[in-house]
Amino acid sequence: MTTHHLAIIGGDGVGPEVTAQALKVLDAAEQRFGFSTTRTEYDLGGRRYLASGEVLPDSVMAELDEADAILLGAVGTPEVPPGVLERGLLLKLRFAFDQFVNLRPVKLLPGVPTPIAGLTPDRCDMVIVRENTEGMYVGAGGSLFHGTGAEVATQESLNTRHGVERVIRDAFARAQNRRNHLTLVHKTNVLNFAGDLWMRTFTEVGEADFPDVERDYVHVDAMCLYMVTTPERFDVVVTDNLFGDIVTDLGAAVQGGLGLAASGNLNPTGAHPSMFEPVHGSAPDIAGKGWANPVAAVLSLSMALDHLDHADAARAVEDAAAEVLTTMTAMGGPDMGGSTDELGDRIAAIVAG
Numbered sequence: 001m002t003t004h005h006l007a008i009i010g011g012d013g014v015g016p017e018v019t020a021q022a023l024k025v026l027d028a029a030e031q032r033f034g035f036s037t038t039r040t041e042y043d044l045g046g047r048r049y050l051a052s053g054e055v056l057p058d059s060v061m062a063e064l065d066e067a068d069a070i071l072l073g074a075v076g077t078p079e080v081p082p083g084v085l086e087r088g089l090l091l092k093l094r095f096a097f098d099q100f101v102n103l104r105p106v107k108l109l110p111g112v113p114t115p116i117a118g119l120t121p122d123r124c125d126m127v128i129v130r131e132n133t134e135g136m137y138v139g140a141g142g143s144l145f146h147g148t149g150a151e152v153a154t155q156e157s158l159n160t161r162h163g164v165e166r167v168i169r170d171a172f173a174r175a176q177n178r179r180n181h182l183t184l185v186h187k188t189n190v191l192n193f194a195g196d197l198w199m200r201t202f203t204e205v206g207e208a209d210f211p212d213v214e215r216d217y218v219h220v221d222a223m224c225l226y227m228v229t230t231p232e233r234f235d236v237v238v239t240d241n242l243f244g245d246i247v248t249d250l251g252a253a254v255q256g257g258l259g260l261a262a263s264g265n266l267n268p269t270g271a272h273p274s275m276f277e278p279v280h281g282s283a284p285d286i287a288g289k290g291w292a293n294p295v296a297a298v299l300s301l302s303m304a305l306d307h308l309d310h311a312d313a314a315r316a317v318e319d320a321a322a323e324v325l326t327t328m329t330a331m332g333g334p335d336m337g338g339s340t341d342e343l344g345d346r347i348a349a350i351v352a353g
């Protein structure tokens with residue numbers, strides 16, 4: 001029997017609550033599909049930082065690196081200054097483990113209320129591939145005369161041929177496994193240096209190695225329009241780190257909200273573990289109430305299973321979550337039609353068969 005070693009970081013607020021549901025569903029998937037996991041839980045996040053000052057000790061990094069995959073809930077508490085956990089934990093893991101693909105499906109599931117009037121599931125099924133290790137997020141820049149009237153701040157976007165090409169290749173390969181359509185999203189008309197590198201790489205790689213995949217290009221501002229008006233235009237979308245961060249939140253809104261949005265930070269080479277997490281944060285406003293929608297965490301588990309080569313289990317988990325969604329009366333809060341725990345039980349029961 002295949003055994004995978006998983007590192008579990010529940011984190012703060014609703015993070016541990018929704019992660020517990022994903023693990024229940026994982027138990028059911030293991031039983032039904034005949035594989036097993038060993039799991040090590042790590043106490044990381046705002047609580048640990050406030051208690052000990054530690055964000056991500058090197059010894060923990062080394063242990064996480066041994067895992068086959070990492071499941072993360074959410075980190076952050078209101079008392080922790082902004083940036084400490086984002087840069088010190090989330091970005092550190094992405095960069096150190098070279099998780100160069102941030103994968104975010106945007107799929108409207110049946111029965112889920114979307115703010116887009118008249119949108120139906122058949123018109124909204126895309127995957128956004130966000131570059132995850134370069135661009136504006138590398139922390140290049142600086143400031144001078146801080147706090148004075150003469151203050152100067154720069155923040156540079158770093159783009160390498162290596163980094164751009166590998167994420168574009170990954171996106172083309174995903175398109176081949178879907179509807180053979182790939183859209184590059186950028187702002188080539190204004191960001192002429194980075195845009196030129198992205199566009200040339202996109203065209204060259206597509207022409208040479210993926211001639212069967214239809215290529216499309218959309219400026220990022222127009223993307224915000226089309227995602228709302230004509231999401232059926234998109235199959236796989238590839239874009240840079242900052243644009244990807246922004247358009248995927250729009251995607252989360254279109255697909256019915258944060259309670260449903262899943263993501264994977266992938267190292268497709270397998271040199272280091274990939275990390276799967278719901279898009280939402282620790283939701284301190286509803287922590288402890290049993291009101292958090294566990295579906296985003298469960299769909300993130302489905303992505304992890306797919307990554308671990310259990311496509312059948314991944315599909316069963318996604319289908320079970322979709323089935324339970326049709327019975328839910330709200331996508332979060334006191335009126336969901338069941339507590340976080342009850343919904344997790346229901347999804348797990350369907351997966352168990």
Ligand code: NAI
Pocket residue numbers: 014018073074075076077078090258259277279280281282283284285286291292293294296331332333
């Ligand atoms: P948030 O995503 O935690 O919450 C935004 C709103 O959505 C809140 O009203 C919350 O109640 C609701 N919400 C979130 N998840 C939900 C769920 N599963 N079911 C039902 N409702 C849900 O974002 P916010 O409030 O900006 O950040 C809270 C904390 O989380 C901060 O400390 C922030 O830094 C952190 N955060 C962490 C992330 C991560 O670990 N990847 C991502 C985003 C924020």
Ligand code: MG
Pocket residue numbers: 245249
């Ligand atoms: Mg974001």
